Amino acid sequence: MKASVIVFPGSNCDRDAAVALEAAMGSTPKMVWHGDSELPDSDLILLPGGFSYGDYLRSGAMAAHSPIMREVVRRANFGTPVLGICNGFQVLTEAGLLPGILMRNSTLRFICKDVRLRVERNNTPFAAQYEEGQVVRLPIAHKDGCYFADAATLYLLESENRIAFRYCEDDGAVTGAANPNGSSGNIAGIYNETGKVLGMMPHPERLVDPALSGTDGAKMFSSFVEALH
Amino acid sequence: MSGAAGAAREAQALSEDLIAEHGISQVEYERLLKELGREPTLTELGVFSVMWSEHCSYKSSRMWLKKLPTTGPQVIQGPGENAGVVSLGDGQAAVFKMESHNHPSYIEPYQGAATGVGGIMRDVFTMGARPIANMNALRFGSPSHHKTRHLVSGVVSGIGDYGNCMGVPTIGGETNFDPRYNDNILVNAMCVGLVDANRIFKSAAKGVGLPVVYVGSKTGRDGIHGATMASAEFDDASEEKRPTVQVGDPFTEKLLLEACLELMSEDVIIAIQDMGAAGLTSSSVEMADKGGVGIDLDLDQVPMRETGMTAYEMLLSESQERMLMVLKPGSEPVAERIFKKWELDFAVIGTTTNTGHFVARHKGVVEADIPLPALAHAAPIYERPYEKREPLPVIAPEDVQAPPSILSALERLIGSPHLASRRWIYEQYDHMVMADTIQRPGGDAGVVRVHGTNKGLAISCDVTPRYCSADPFEGGKQAVAECWRNLTATGARPLAVTDCLNFGNPERPEIMGEIVGAIEGMAEACTILQFPVVSGNVSLYNETNGVAIPPTPAIGGVGLIADLTEMTDMALKADDDVILLLGAEAGHLGQSIYMSVMEDRLEGAPPPVDLAAERAIGDLVRGFIKAGTVTAVHDVSDGGLLVAIAEMALAGKRGVDLEAAPENLPAHAAWFGEDQGRYVVTATPGHVATIEDVASVYGVPVRVLGTVRGDTMKLPDEAPLPLGMLRAAYEDWLQRFMTRG
Numbered sequence: 001m002k003a004s005v006i007v008f009p010g011s012n013c014d015r016d017a018a019v020a021l022e023a024a025m026g027s028t029p030k031m032v033w034h035g036d037s038e039l040p041d042s043d044l045i046l047l048p049g050g051f052s053y054g055d056y057l058r059s060g061a062m063a064a065h066s067p068i069m070r071e072v073v074r075r076a077n078f079g080t081p082v083l084g085i086c087n088g089f090q091v092l093t094e095a096g097l098l099p100g101i102l103m104r105n106s107t108l109r110f111i112c113k114d115v116r117l118r119v120e121r122n123n124t125p126f127a128a129q130y131e132e133g134q135v136v137r138l139p140i141a142h143k144d145g146c147y148f149a150d151a152a153t154l155y156l157l158e159s160e161n162r163i164a165f166r167y168c169e170d171d172g173a174v175t176g177a178a179n180p181n182g183s184s185g186n187i188a189g190i191y192n193e194t195g196k197v198l199g200m201m202p203h204p205e206r207l208v209d210p211a212l213s214g215t216d217g218a219k220m221f222s223s224f225v226e227a228l229h
Numbered sequence: 230m231s232g233a234a235g236a237a238r239e240a241q242a243l244s245e246d247l248i249a250e251h252g253i254s255q256v257e258y259e260r261l262l263k264e265l266g267r268e269p270t271l272t273e274l275g276v277f278s279v280m281w282s283e284h285c286s287y288k289s290s291r292m293w294l295k296k297l298p299t300t301g302p303q304v305i306q307g308p309g310e311n312a313g314v315v316s317l318g319d320g321q322a323a324v325f326k327m328e329s330h331n332h333p334s335y336i337e338p339y340q341g342a343a344t345g346v347g348g349i350m351r352d353v354f355t356m357g358a359r360p361i362a363n364m365n366a367l368r369f370g371s372p373s374h375h376k377t378r379h380l381v382s383g384v385v386s387g388i389g390d391y392g393n394c395m396g397v398p399t400i401g402g403e404t405n406f407d408p409r410y411n412d413n414i415l416v417n418a419m420c421v422g423l424v425d426a427n428r429i430f431k432s433a434a435k436g437v438g439l440p441v442v443y444v445g446s447k448t449g450r451d452g453i454h455g456a457t458m459a460s461a462e463f464d465d466a467s468e469e470k471r472p473t474v475q476v477g478d479p480f481t482e483k484l485l486l487e488a489c490l491e492l493m494s495e496d497v498i499i500a501i502q503d504m505g506a507a508g509l510t511s512s513s514v515e516m517a518d519k520g521g522v523g524i525d526l527d528l529d530q531v532p533m534r535e536t537g538m539t540a541y542e543m544l545l546s547e548s549q550e551r552m553l554m555v556l557k558p559g560s561e562p563v564a565e566r567i568f569k570k571w572e573l574d575f576a577v578i579g580t581t582t583n584t585g586h587f588v589a590r591h592k593g594v595v596e597a598d599i600p601l602p603a604l605a606h607a608a609p610i611y612e613r614p615y616e617k618r619e620p621l622p623v624i625a626p627e628d629v630q631a632p633p634s635i636l637s638a639l640e641r642l643i644g645s646p647h648l649a650s651r652r653w654i655y656e657q658y659d660h661m662v663m664a665d666t667i668q669r670p671g672g673d674a675g676v677v678r679v680h681g682t683n684k685g686l687a688i689s690c691d692v693t694p695r696y697c698s699a700d701p702f703e704g705g706k707q708a709v710a711e712c713w714r715n716l717t718a719t720g721a722r723p724l725a726v727t728d729c730l731n732f733g734n735p736e737r738p739e740i741m742g743e744i745v746g747a748i749e750g751m752a753e754a755c756t757i758l759q760f761p762v763v764s765g766n767v768s769l770y771n772e773t774n775g776v777a778i779p780p781t782p783a784i785g786g787v788g789l790i791a792d793l794t795e796m797t798d799m800a801l802k803a804d805d806d807v808i809l810l811l812g813a814e815a816g817h818l819g820q821s822i823y824m825s826v827m828e829d830r831l832e833g834a835p836p837p838v839d840l841a842a843e844r845a846i847g848d849l850v851r852g853f854i855k856a857g858t859v860t861a862v863h864d865v866s867d868g869g870l871l872v873a874i875a876e877m878a879l880a881g882k883r884g885v886d887l888e889a890a891p892e893n894l895p896a897h898a899a900w901f902g903e904d905q906g907r908y909v910v911t912a913t914p915g916h917v918a919t920i921e922d923v924a925s926v927y928g929v930p931v932r933v934l935g936t937v938r939g940d941t942m943k944l945p946d947e948a949p950l951p952l953g954m955l956r957a958a959y960e961d962w963l964q965r966f967m968t969r970g
Contacts, residue, residue: 009572010480012396016664049662051394054480110389112659141393141659206661211678211793213669 001229003029004042006072006088008063013049013085013205020205021046024221025229034066043228044081045072047088049141049203059102059144060090069095081125081224082197086142089189089199098190098199099157100149105142106182112141114214115180117165117188117202118172124195125227127164129219135172136165136216138202140180140188145201147183147190154184164189164198243274251278252461257609264603272541272589272596276604279454279507279545280514283769286608289735290767293745296752297762303724304763310431311352311503313763314424315724317789321679322426323686324358327366327419327729327785329768333474334416335463338383342416343391343477344452344549349420350395351503354486355552357430357493358422361663362677363392365402365418366690366729366783367654370411372646372966377406380414381654381967387477388418389657394479395486398666399658400675402690406646409698412463412773417729419785421688423679430493434500434520434555434581441513441524441579442561444568445485445504445551449534451475452508452547462734463773481550481573488571489552495567497560504551510544512553513579514587518605520555523584528591532574540589540596555581615741621699624819624833626898632827635900636942636950639871642901644958645826646966648868653963672798672880673718673864676790685790687721690783693867696835698779699820701743705750705782706838707905712786713758714864717847718908720796720854721788726755728765728784733777735769743780744769751782757840758847760786795855799863801881801937806860807917808885808934810870811924812846812907813839816898822868823901836903842929843906849927850908858916865907871900873909874934878942879956886943887935911937 003021007014014031021029021044030040034052039045052063063069069091076082076097084092092098105111114137119130130136149157157163165188169178179186181201189200204217248258251274261269261277269277279285287294299307305322306314312326330345350360365388370377392399397420434441452475492498500520502512509531517524528543538546556564561577568575582588587604589597632638642648655670667685668676674689691712697704709726716723728751733740755762771778790796818824819833853859861881865873878885890899912920917933924931941949 010394010483012394012483012662016662019664050396051480051483054394054478054483056480109386110393110657110659112393112661113656139661141661143390143393203661206664209664211667212661212664 001025001043001225002041003044003046004032004040005029005046005048006032006034006068008034008052008066010052010054011048011050013203017046017048017085017205020208020221023208024225032068034063034068037067037071039068039071039075042080044083044224045075047084047091049086049088052087052091060087060094063091064094073097076197079194079196081228083126084199085203085205086201089201090144092197092199097197098192099153100147102144103146103148104144105146110143111180112139114139115202116168116170116178118168118174120163120166121161124191125224126198126220127223128227129223133172135168135170137214138204138217139206140202142201145181147187149184157190160193162191163187164191164200242268243271248274251275252282253278257281260609264607265599270596272544273599275541275545276510276597276599279510280604281608284506285511287767288609289611289613289769290730290744291610292612293748296748298752298756299761299763301759301761304761305426306429307763308765311355313725313727314356314429315763315787316426317679317684320426322424323421323787324353324356324424325419325421325727325787326352326764327417327727327783328766329729329731330416330418331413331731331768331771334384335414337474338380339387340474340476342384342387344475345416345418346388346391347477347479347482347549348505349418350397350482351505353420353422354489355430355501355503356424357428358424359490360397360420360422362421362675362688363397363399363419364675364688364690364785365399367402367404368410368415368694368781369406370414371408372406374408374411378967384416385654385657391477391479393659395483396662398660398662398677400660400666400677400688401670404651404654405694407694407779409779413771413778415731415771415778415781417783419690419727421686421787430498430501432500432502432516432519434516434522436499437522437581437583439499439555439558439581440561440577441581442554442556442564443531443551443576443578444554445573446478446481446548447532447534447574448543448546448548450538450542450546453542453545462770475547475549477549484571484573485550485552488568488573492564492567495563497557497563498554499557500555502553504553506547508545508547514601514604516553516555517581517587518601520581523582523586523601524579525582526579526589528589530576530578532576540591544589613735613741614738615745616738617742617746618739621834626816626818626895626902629818629824630828631895631897634947635871635896635944636947638827638897639875640950640955640958642822642826642868642872643875643955644962646962647822647825648872649962650960651963652960653967667793668719668798673715676719676796678793683793685793685796687716687719687788687790689715690785691715692781692783694779694781695820695831697747697781699835701746701780702750703835703837704780705747706754706840707835708782708784709751709754709758709760710838710840710843710905711866712784713760713847716786716788717851718862718864719790719798720851721790722851723760723786723788725761725763726784726786728762728782730765730767731771731778731781731783732769733772740777747780747782754840758844797854797859797862799861799877799880801877801883801911802860804883804938805914806911806937807914808874808909808911808937809920810907810909810932810934811850811929813904813930814891814894814899815904816894816902817904818898818902821901821903823897836905838905845927846906846908846929849924849929853910853920858919859910859912861911863909865909869901869903875942875955877909878952879959883937884939884941884952885935886938888933889945
């Protein structure tokens with residue numbers, strides 16, 4: 001399997017993503033600079049977390065216009081799986097690959113902590129090794145993670161089964177108390193129409209190693225390695 | 230070309246007021262005239278002002294700092310560079326330093342704290358290290374003071390936004406609330422980086438005719454005279470100093486970090502220095518002085534953010550995210566390509582010379598021409614008079630009232646501002662980025678893995694200001710010992726410390742006495758614990774209208790865990806584990822949190838630290854951890870023994886069934902006394918005899934405290950305290966304080 005990690009100025013989870021990919025794939029992913037316009041042959045494109053361009057305009061807004069993003073969008077439209085984590089999710093919404101937007105957290109503060117997520121769908125390259133309805137633990141670390149979309153879009157996402165994960169309680173109950181950032185419908189991640197583009201605020205790459213107090217992120221990596229190799 | 234004498238001739242005579250405004254005393258001005266051999270220009274006066282400021286010259290503390298031990302087989306670089314360096318074995322080294330940003334953070338908490346974090350990270354990556362962990366030590370005023378919430382909120386988001394954007398985890402720290410910080414908060418930031426031991430970069434510009442290169446952000450008018458401000462007391466007009474606070478841009482610093490590390494992988498840098506306090510002046514003077522050369526700056530080449538800035542303003546600006554480098558001749562294109570890639574400014578702004586002078590030209594005029602020794606070495610060193618205070622009496626346990634019930638007192642203590650959970654703070658810091666955080670905030674020390682290895686670094690920041698205030702010498706000892714103890718509690722071998730010495734006005738003998746006492750106490754502890762000081766910072770004049778902060782010598786320690794499988798944390802692990810106390814008990818309640826919370830007073834001598842015993846028990850505990858004899862370890866500090874046990878219970882989500890306190894002490898003194906040099910450990914029942922046997926060989930007292938069991942804290946003859954209630958008390962205060970309407 002071949003993977004590419006896009007590096008924007010201000011990306012800071014690019015190494016973490018590359019380490020997790022390498023552990024799952026057994027080979028080194030390509031690190032692709034945002035200013036490039038050519039993308040190597042890739043079975044998976046990963047947009048990592050961070051603060052691309054300092055997130056000074058609007059999170060992900062500048063990065064969505066990087067030269068490389070034209071190629072990412074083209075590949076995505078041809079069916080190459082794309083995973084956007086945290087800032088990567090923000091870039092995907094700004095680039096139009098996913099609907100909605102990530103607003104400032106309802107607390108107005110940065111939040112870094114483990115959250116519980118309910119797996120809403122598993123028939124995708126990213127989630128095949130999770131069970132539907134399974135509760136997993138992954139960290140979030142963001143200031144702009146409040147998912148917002150208009151009612152029509154939310155209805156579409158629900159009816160097309162495009163919600164990937166929702167913030168939930170330990171027992172899977174989707175409650176207001178379990179919603180860390182005010183996201184509509186407790187949405188933590190969504191798919192595009194084909195299920196091949198996933199954007200999510202939580203960081204699966206941060207919990208793939210038994211030394212790091214959890215491995216719930218590892219199954220996402222092994223899922224797509226299994227599906228795409 | 231006009232010479233310096235010409236510039237001096239053109240200079241107007243400087244008024245006494247102007248000289249005083251620059252923080253230069255009459256005696257110092259006479260010294261300046263002697264060094265220069267003439268009247269200075271205004272620009273030169275500004276340059277002297279910052280270079281001779283307390284902040285840059287350490288003129289009040291230098292002679293005492295020499296007492297601190299700075300060497301050891303693990304030390305690669307001691308004080309004097311941008312940061313200290315210790316060996317981690319296998320060709321790797323840790324680079325670290327702690328620095329204050331107190332004055333700016335009080336005036337403008339968000340930017341003050343943010344740029345403090347930015348500055349300390351620059352110190353670390355200037356040496357070629359990638360920052361891998363940040364910590365901070367914060368002191369705020371009373372929770373009831375009207376400014377406290379505003380300051381906490383601004384400081385925490387400033388620290389968070391900077392570190393989070395940089396992608397460096399902030400893995401812990403400490404926060405105190407005390408009315409004596411009402412008008413002078415302390416923001417001390419620490420950064421630890423990782424470097425290959427043979428790829429360390431330093432600041433000596435050795436060689437003549439070499440290009441001096443400016444990289445990073447453009448220069449603006451922010452932060453002019455920051456170093457001078459940080460060397461003066463506050464008064465009622467201090468709010469007017471807001472323009473002297475710098476403005477941070479973490480995105481640019483992230484680019485600067487990556488660009489510098491990329492350039493460092495090429496063999497082109499001779500010397501590098503970040504532009505921190507006193508900006509272009511300090512960085513160029515230090516590089517030239519250390520290299521034994523002169524330096525000639527052409528200020529017309531400096532990348533500017535604003536128009537119309539004078540040489541004076543350019544030399545004294547503290548605009549952030551800037552670096553100065555001396556490159557090998559001919560390597561400018563390599564460097565320029567890298568900095569252009571990262572969209573950063575790059576300009577050759579000068580050369581090294583053989584004149585031994587610091588020369589700055591602007592628009593064809595020599596604005597400053599000063600012999601370097603006058604700036605770097607002729608700064609006055611003061612042997613200021615000092616008074617040590619009489620030791621306070623030791624307060625007997627019986628003289629502090631017993632509570633109605635021990636467990637209700639525990640609930641009150643752990644829900645107090647002293648001990649309540651700092652979750653509201655650390656959840657605003659990304660503490661997991663880089664995916665190597667092994668122990669997250671909330672434990673004895675933060676632990677990060679050395680990337681790609683099975684080694685770990687334990688990091689802790691410690692000082693107990695109320696002890697230092699009562700007895701600077703014992704307090705200085707205790708700060709070092711507690712830091713050493715916190716590292717030990719993870720299983721780490723403590724390597725070295727950085728210090729951040731925060732005090733009031735050294736021109737007052739009683740404050741100077743605190744400085745001397747604290748440094749002497751630290752020196753004794755660092756020596757006996759073989760825990761040398763490799764870097765640090767001194768922040769004086771932390772006082773307002775003549776009221777000083779408590780002496781606060783913050784200690785940042787780094788320890789090495791050689792094998793992460795031989796590590797512990799404080800969480801209780803399994804029912805039926807036996808809980809033991811290692812260390813001697815005296816029930817010392819003077820200056821304790823118990824006394825403060827229950828009786829609203831802080832009196833008497835602080836608990837003494839027996840450094841020989843400290844060392845023995847620490848080595849013992851580390852041995853137990855390595856051998857896998859213990860399942861959890863926590864040191865006993867603020868709040869005493871029962872608070873330590875409660876913290877272990879909360880972390881492990883398990884209850885405890887405790888035995889009665891020993892009969893020779895009042896129960897509240899046994900449970901809440903803050904005797905030093907103690908650890909609580911747990912072990913499976915089968916290991917208890919081993920622990921008792923080995924401890925007796927080391928001469929360390931052992932007492933069985935009880936058993937891990939259930940979901941309450943139980944003491945004989947008291948109603949059990951459910952963990953849920955304990956947790957609610959622990960988690961409630963700060964969250965409620967910061968988010969109430």
